[in-house]
Amino acid sequence: MKHIVVLGSTGSIGTQTxxxxxxxxxxxxCALAAGSNIVRLEEQIREFHPKKVAVWEEEKARELRTKVKxxxxxxxxxxxxxxxxxxxxxADVLVTAVVGMIGIRPTIEAIxxxxxxxxxxxxxxxxAGHLIMPLAAEKQVKILPVDSEHSAIFQCLQAKKExxxxxxxxxxxxxxxxxxxxxxLEKVQLEDxxxxxxxxxxxxxxxxxxxxxxxxxxxxxxxWLFDVKMEQVQVVVxxxxxxxxxxxxxxxxxxxxxxxxDMRLPIQYALTYPDRRYLSGERLDFETLTRITFEKPDMKTxxxxxxxxxxxxxxxxxxxVFNAANERAVSKFLARKIRYPQITEIIQECxxxxxxxxxxxxxxxxxxxxxxxxxxxxxx
Numbered sequence: 135m136k137h138i139v140v141l142g143s144t145g146s147i148g149t150q151t152x153x154x155x156x157x158x159x160x161x162x163x164c165a166l167a168a169g170s171n172i173v174r175l176e177e178q179i180r181e182f183h184p185k186k187v188a189v190w191e192e193e194k195a196r197e198l199r200t201k202v203k204x205x206x207x208x209x210x211x212x213x214x215x216x217x218x219x220x221x222x223x224x225a226d227v228l229v230t231a232v233v234g235m236i237g238i239r240p241t242i243e244a245i246x247x248x249x250x251x252x253x254x255x256x257x258x259x260x261x262a263g264h265l266i267m268p269l270a271a272e273k274q275v276k277i278l279p280v281d282s283e284h285s286a287i288f289q290c291l292q293a294k295k296e297x298x299x300x301x302x303x304x305x306x307x308x309x310x311x312x313x314x315x316x317x318x319l320e321k322v323q324l325e326d327x328x329x330x331x332x333x334x335x336x337x338x339x340x341x342x343x344x345x346x347x348x349x350x351x352x353x354x355x356x357x358w359l360f361d362v363k364m365e366q367v368q369v370v371v372x373x374x375x376x377x378x379x380x381x382x383x384x385x386x387x388x389x390x391x392x393x394x395x396d397m398r399l400p401i402q403y404a405l406t407y408p409d410r411r412y413l414s415g416e417r418l419d420f421e422t423l424t425r426i427t428f429e430k431p432d433m434k435t436x437x438x439x440x441x442x443x444x445x446x447x448x449x450x451x452x453x454x455v456f457n458a459a460n461e462r463a464v465s466k467f468l469a470r471k472i473r474y475p476q477i478t479e480i481i482q483e484c485x486x487x488x489x490x491x492x493x494x495x496x497x498x499x500x501x502x503x504x505x506x507x508x509x510x511x512x513x514x
Contacts, residue, residue, distance in 0.1 A: 137164045137224050138405065138495045141216060141240060142231030143178055144171040146336045147254045147280065147397065151229050154177060155400045157414070161405065167232070172198045179207055185271050188215030190236075195382065198247055207450075209379075213239065220244040227405065229280070231254040233338050235503055236458030238496065246264040254280035254403040256355045257461075260446075261454040261499050263358030277359065278404035279329075283352055284359055288389035293361070293389070302356055303380035303388070305372040306431060307332050309344040311371060316435050324467065324476035332375040332395045332498035341464045345477055346431065350442020351460075354453055357446055361479070364446045367438065376418065394418060438478040441485060450492040451484060451502045458506035459484035463514075472514060484509060506512035 139160075142148045143166040148268040155161045168175040177186060179202055189195040195211035202209065203367045210218055213236075218447065220228055220240035228244040229252040230237045237255035244251060253259070259266055263469065270277050279285050283304050291299065310329050311319065322334070328337060335343070342348035355369045378400075380390040393399055394416045402413055433440040438460070439446040445456040463480040466472045472480070484506050493499060 136161050137226045138266045139165040139219050140169045140229045145167040147231035149157050149402050150397050153399050154398055164224055167216055167219055169195050170469040176201050188219050212500050216240045217243050221247040225249055227252055245269050250276040252278050252280050256351045257457050259358040259459050260354045267358050278399050278406050278407055282400050289391045290381040290389040299381045300384045301382040302367045303370050303379050303381050304367055305347045305370050307375045308373050319475050321420045338464055345438045347417040347460050350439045352444040353442055369431045371431050374426055375407040388498035441481055448490055450490040451494045452490045453505050454490045454499050454502045455484050458503040462507050462510045
């Protein structure tokens with residue numbers, strides 16, 4: 135029996151993780167964590183019977199304790215709750231499906247406790263990859279990517295694990311504004327940015343996809359996951375979202391992973407690795423699939439992607455600034471406090487204002503995060 139902890143169980147990745155677990159007789163949920171959606175969390179508790187759950191806000195945790203007082207479940211709160219879940223003795227795998235830098239500390243503690251990580255929280259490696267990957271190697275812990283693109287690369291590399299990739303071809307759908315120019319983005323409203331053409335995701339990641347900042351974060355994540363340089367990761371726009379990513383080898387051969395846009399596939403592969411199991415759902419039909427097309431990303435219009443390459447190449451604390459600035463800017467856009475183009479403008483201004491520190495500690499990373507938030511609040 136594989137015992138699983140899911141951080142972010144009420145979000146898009148979290149709920150699809152539970153869909154996968156429902157279909158597997160040898161998997162069991164031992165803990166769940168959510169931000170504030172205690173209605174959905176209560177439903178999950180009653181179905182999966184975890185021993186422990188955590189809610190970010192203590193007030194919501196108290197409310198949940200009342201709702202589930204008839205059940206044998208311990209309700210925790212805050213970062214302390216997440217950390218307690220991450221190191222549960224019976225847990226085998228930690229699924230990090232929370233959004234933002236909140237996922238870093240639980241991931242580190244889980245690795246120290248010898249838990250494998252099913253990684254859906256890209257911010258963890260973007261800001262602290264230099265800490266996470268050596269620690270995982272030391273503890274002999276597997277970091278199993280859940281993002282569809284990184285899972286595709288991971289799957290392509292399984293045939294010859296000792297062979298290093300010459301280049302990673304990271305695919306992008308292009309988002310809802312593919313083909314638009316900078317002046318067009320001035321007119322974008324929140325409702326427009328939340329309409330992704332292919333994927334059903336949470337609001338923050340959907341906005342990130344529309345700006346292509348999400349792809350920039352994925353480039354930085356790939357740099358750590360697959361031990362390559364930033365310049366070895368090339369973004370390719372593939373609007374149909376059929377090819378999830380590709381790997382080019384030294385001899386010029388290119389291996390790709392194809393599939394329908396269904397996040398359950400990479401989630402299930404992370405949880406069953408190295409085995410493959412049956413997964414219900416739509417299959418690619420090559421008799422009706424008429425074309426697969428490719429485009430070069432427009433890094434002039436969507437210059438958040440260019441800024442991501444800059445942050446990842448410089449390294450140190452600059453990726454933290456990039457990530458934190460984006461988190462706060464997107465939050466402001468979702469609250470209708472800034473215009474859509476200001477998301478990337480804020481990221482650029484924060485990066486220009488920052489003096490990079492090399493090889494930051496975890497405390498320094500979290501300190502820079504707060505400094506970036508404070509800078510934004512003082513200006514916007």
